[in-house]
Amino acid sequence: MFFCNLPESVVTAFADRGISSDQIRYTAKADVSKENQYEEIYLALTQDELCILYGHERFVDRRRRETQILYQVSDYRSFPLTEIKEVVIDRLYTVSTLIIRTDDGEFTVCRLSLSSVGLFEKFRDRVLALRDGSPIDDSGLKDERRCCPKCKRPYPNQERTICPNCLSNTTSFKRLLKEYLDYKKEAVIIFALILISSILTLLTPLFSSQMFYDQVLTEPSTVNGEVFGKYYGQLAMIVLAIFGIKLVATFFSSVYGIIVSKISCEVLHKLRIKIFSSMQRLSMNFFISKATGTLMTRIDDDSDWLYHFFVDLVPYYIVSILTVIGLVIIMCTLDPLLTLLIFASILIIGFFISRIQYHLKRLHRRQHRAVRSMKSTITDSLGGQKVVKSFAREEQEIRRFGIRNRNYYQTRIDAGYYNASRMPILRMIYRFSEILIFGLGAFFVIKGNITLGTLTALIAYADMALNSIEFFMSSANEVARSMDSASRMFEILDTEPSVRESDHPVRIDRMKGDISVNNISFEYEVGRPVIKNVSFHVCAGQMIGLVGRTGAGKSTIINLIARLYDVTEGEITIDGVNIKDIAFEDLRRNIGIVTQETFLFMDTIANNIRYARPDASMDEVIAAAKAAFAHDFILRFPEGYDTRVGNGGVQLSGGERQRISIARAILQNPAILILDEATAAMDTQTERNIQSAIEKLRQGRTIISIAHRLSTLRDADTLAVIDDGRLCEQGSHRELLDLRGVYYNLHKIQLDSLKFINQD
Amino acid sequence: MNQLNYLSSRELTFSLSENGILSLETGGKHYDNVQLIRIFPFQHPEEYLSVSVRENGEPKELGMIRTLEDFTPEQRELVSGYLRYKYFIPAIEKIGKIEEKLGYLYMDVTTVLGKKTICISDITTNIRQVQNNSVAIIDVQGNRYAIENLDALDKDTRQKIELYL
Numbered sequence: 001m002f003f004c005n006l007p008e009s010v011v012t013a014f015a016d017r018g019i020s021s022d023q024i025r026y027t028a029k030a031d032v033s034k035e036n037q038y039e040e041i042y043l044a045l046t047q048d049e050l051c052i053l054y055g056h057e058r059f060v061d062r063r064r065r066e067t068q069i070l071y072q073v074s075d076y077r078s079f080p081l082t083e084i085k086e087v088v089i090d091r092l093y094t095v096s097t098l099i100i101r102t103d104d105g106e107f108t109v110c111r112l113s114l115s116s117v118g119l120f121e122k123f124r125d126r127v128l129a130l131r132d133g134s135p136i137d138d139s140g141l142k143d144e145r146r147c148c149p150k151c152k153r154p155y156p157n158q159e160r161t162i163c164p165n166c167l168s169n170t171t172s173f174k175r176l177l178k179e180y181l182d183y184k185k186e187a188v189i190i191f192a193l194i195l196i197s198s199i200l201t202l203l204t205p206l207f208s209s210q211m212f213y214d215q216v217l218t219e220p221s222t223v224n225g226e227v228f229g230k231y232y233g234q235l236a237m238i239v240l241a242i243f244g245i246k247l248v249a250t251f252f253s254s255v256y257g258i259i260v261s262k263i264s265c266e267v268l269h270k271l272r273i274k275i276f277s278s279m280q281r282l283s284m285n286f287f288i289s290k291a292t293g294t295l296m297t298r299i300d301d302d303s304d305w306l307y308h309f310f311v312d313l314v315p316y317y318i319v320s321i322l323t324v325i326g327l328v329i330i331m332c333t334l335d336p337l338l339t340l341l342i343f344a345s346i347l348i349i350g351f352f353i354s355r356i357q358y359h360l361k362r363l364h365r366r367q368h369r370a371v372r373s374m375k376s377t378i379t380d381s382l383g384g385q386k387v388v389k390s391f392a393r394e395e396q397e398i399r400r401f402g403i404r405n406r407n408y409y410q411t412r413i414d415a416g417y418y419n420a421s422r423m424p425i426l427r428m429i430y431r432f433s434e435i436l437i438f439g440l441g442a443f444f445v446i447k448g449n450i451t452l453g454t455l456t457a458l459i460a461y462a463d464m465a466l467n468s469i470e471f472f473m474s475s476a477n478e479v480a481r482s483m484d485s486a487s488r489m490f491e492i493l494d495t496e497p498s499v500r501e502s503d504h505p506v507r508i509d510r511m512k513g514d515i516s517v518n519n520i521s522f523e524y525e526v527g528r529p530v531i532k533n534v535s536f537h538v539c540a541g542q543m544i545g546l547v548g549r550t551g552a553g554k555s556t557i558i559n560l561i562a563r564l565y566d567v568t569e570g571e572i573t574i575d576g577v578n579i580k581d582i583a584f585e586d587l588r589r590n591i592g593i594v595t596q597e598t599f600l601f602m603d604t605i606a607n608n609i610r611y612a613r614p615d616a617s618m619d620e621v622i623a624a625a626k627a628a629f630a631h632d633f634i635l636r637f638p639e640g641y642d643t644r645v646g647n648g649g650v651q652l653s654g655g656e657r658q659r660i661s662i663a664r665a666i667l668q669n670p671a672i673l674i675l676d677e678a679t680a681a682m683d684t685q686t687e688r689n690i691q692s693a694i695e696k697l698r699q700g701r702t703i704i705s706i707a708h709r710l711s712t713l714r715d716a717d718t719l720a721v722i723d724d725g726r727l728c729e730q731g732s733h734r735e736l737l738d739l740r741g742v743y744y745n746l747h748k749i750q751l752d753s754l755k756f757i758n759q760d
Numbered sequence: 761m762n763q764l765n766y767l768s769s770r771e772l773t774f775s776l777s778e779n780g781i782l783s784l785e786t787g788g789k790h791y792d793n794v795q796l797i798r799i800f801p802f803q804h805p806e807e808y809l810s811v812s813v814r815e816n817g818e819p820k821e822l823g824m825i826r827t828l829e830d831f832t833p834e835q836r837e838l839v840s841g842y843l844r845y846k847y848f849i850p851a852i853e854k855i856g857k858i859e860e861k862l863g864y865l866y867m868d869v870t871t872v873l874g875k876k877t878i879c880i881s882d883i884t885t886n887i888r889q890v891q892n893n894s895v896a897i898i899d900v901q902g903n904r905y906a907i908e909n910l911d912a913l914d915k916d917t918r919q920k921i922e923l924y925l
Contacts, residue, residue: 036873114904
């Protein structure tokens with residue numbers, strides 16, 4: 001249902017007022033009442049009236065079951081569509097107002113949060129269209145806000161149907177474990193090795209403390225039926241036994257460490273490939289919405305975190321859990337009372353550690369933010385050195401950095417001071433409790449309740465228990481951070497491309513190039529259309545020039561034709577087939593694009609030219625370069641076509657890069673060639689040459705060209721003038737001049753500039 | 761450099777409809793649906809205001825108001841009130857439970873509009889200290905919230921938000 005799904009309770013509330021769900025054509029939800037209070041306001045549009053329910057929602061979360069939404073109606077109002085004169089959305093800074101004008105006056109329906117305004121503009125259009133009986137095109141509409149089926153809250157990332165509210169770190173962990181499914185055998189081996197190594201580690205104090213004191217250092221005797229001094233004086237034997245146990249434990253832990261690290265490397269290698277492949281599959285708007293740096297972090301840092309998680313944290317977690325279980329069992333068999341006291345003191349210390357760590361976490365967060373702020377100042381300042389130097393603002397930059405650096409210094413001091421002042425006290429408390437336990441234990445030894453060996457073993461176990469508890473506490477943040485990394489990586493895997501290939505794509509091996517653009521509209525952001533109802537037709541083999549001011553929407557139109565984005569309304573057909581039905585491979589192979597911002601990969605010039613056709617022969621590469629007037633400048637490089645360009649390679653000028661990009665398009669030999677300011681970075685002579693090259697290329701090819709310099713488009717069969725997202729004029733150069741409209745004005749301005757040059 | 765076109769307070773008479781739509785009488789002309797834009801919304805909220813109207817469907821800047829101080833008390837109150845209405849941002853008064861879930865921050869807040877749970881992604885970008893004492897927050901749906909004065913918050917709320925500043 002457009003634009004939002006109504007909860008059951010709201011459907012019932014409408015039904016109680018005589019509006020059945022079959023009658024409802026469109027719905028919308030606002031969140032602020034006209035009295036400026038959060039309220040849930042549901043609007044339902046039927047064929048004849050606009051119905052508005054005011055009320056409050058209550059989410060009743062139920063364990064393992066769907067959340068129930070209860071709706072308490074506070075008011076209801078309806079407007080027959082025939083009475084509505086106007087629907088006004090008074091766009092304000094953050095909270096806008098929806099007003100309905102009728103013959104009886106103006107009525108403020110509700111207020112709208114920023115996020116609802118776009119949706120309400122579409123809703124308003126449909127109210128007016130239904131009132132006037134005008135046709136409505138819903139083909140480009142999507143369900144505006146997809147919600148989690150369980151908790152009913154909107155997905156934070158609408159392109160990913162994963163609800164963080166319902167998922168926990170355990171979910172990500174389980175999902176990550178699935179990646180290890182191929183390694184079940186190794187997992188069993190690892191667990192067995194960890195188990196053996198943990199048991200051996202647990203046994204060590206029994207030998208190094210209890211047996212050492214009670215059987216080796218004590219003379220043979222029998223106290224209360226218990227035999228002591230069985231190995232009296234056999235120091236070499238006990239030392240060798242301890243050494244042997246440690247050696248075997250270390251061997252096993254090294255072996256599982258090696259296996260874990262090998263498997264984790266493999267799993268993460270596969271995961272990185274999966275993620276990179278998923279990224280390639282995603283649509284352009286994903287890359288626009290996420291900074292490249294963030295995406296690089298995902299492949300790089302996040303996988304490092306997962307490596308750390310699996311190699312360092314998980315095995316140590318298993319070891320710690322096994323150790324604590326083993327410790328409790330062994331210690332209780334040695335002396336339950338002392339064990340109880342030891343664990344009580346460890347828990348008290350653990351409580352203090354957790355408090356200190358909570359505070360330290362806050363301080364470290366602040367420190368982390370300060371260092372990021374300092375680093376971004378450095379990047380900013382060094383990146384803009386040309387501007388800094390040309391305005392002689394070095395001192396100002398030093399001051400700016402100084403402030404950030406001082407802030408970072410202060411946060412480090414704070415964290416350091418806190419750590420340094422609290423940790424010794426904590427250790428002192430622990431040592432005191434240890435001394436107290438030791439004293440109490442000594443008392444038990446004197447009383448004959450336990451042996452000296454048992455006491456020293458218990459103290460050794462207490463240290464082990466504290467280490468394990470400390471690990472659990474200190475690693476909680478690292479585990480959460482690793483799971484965040486996992487979730488970010490899964491976010492890419494789960495994101496669905498907004499431009500999708502049809503399930504049954506039409507294959508067109510070689511297109512003729514007949515393009516029809518029919519009533520298309522497009523918006524990057526909901527409610528802010530950049531292309532409004534544009535239509536034009538280009539016959540196969542013709543050249544169309546798109547003209548207009550900067551930001552008019554020309555480049556957006558070609559992005560839509562190349563299907564880098566999907567139109568919101570209307571359709572584009574090539575050779576009579578809707579481009580949404582054409583196979584991606586055929587569409588992209590038949591459309592070549594040369595833009596002003598050319599991108600060259602880190603590779604040789606030759607490989608950059610044949611990027612679209614890696615099987616092209618060297619003869620074809622040279623021919624394409626010659627056609628694009630790139631051959632001569634390429635030859636001037638000592639390494640010719642083998643010169644490496646891109647990051648870390650030879651730096652080319654804008655014009656040179658563009659000529660390589662044109663050569664790339666020539667080699668691709670597309671049926672439709674799109675030139676978006678392709679010759680803007682070139683001098684007049686080169687531009688002329690390129691124009692003549694393009695002229696040769698025109699044979700049997702449809703060309704769509706965008707250019708600010710109107711002279712570039714003099715050979716176009718037809719010109720389309722785009723202004724503020726609308727097609728305002730179309731015709732030949734002569735026809736448009738006769739119209740004396742937008743094109744005439746643009747032409748006049750450019751002509752005047754030329755006159756100005758001539759006067760000089 | 762272009763000469764700035766400052767409008768004289770004597771030549772401007774603003775009026776406000778019941779539904780909060782601003783009109784202007786100036787130079788013998790009447791304009792409906794006038795747009796007043798704060799040029800420096802944080803630094804000078806009641807100075808440097810751009811006055812735009814629609815002429816032939818196109819937005820056109822009539823000029824700028826340097827300061828509201830020159831206006832009559834009634835006009836000044838009307839324009840100030842309108843600007844407060846237009847630039848209204850739900851102010852957060854109290855923060856309840858905060859949970860970080862898979863990189864998103866779920867925050868129970870009490871704003872001047874009532875209680876709400878907001879979800880924030882990319883915390884560094886979307887929780888920003890704009891001036892010394894105020895904070896701007898943007899949730900995943902693009903809605904904005906503000907903390908106008910950090911010092912005025914209760915200790916618990918302040919400690920919670922400071923973790924993200």
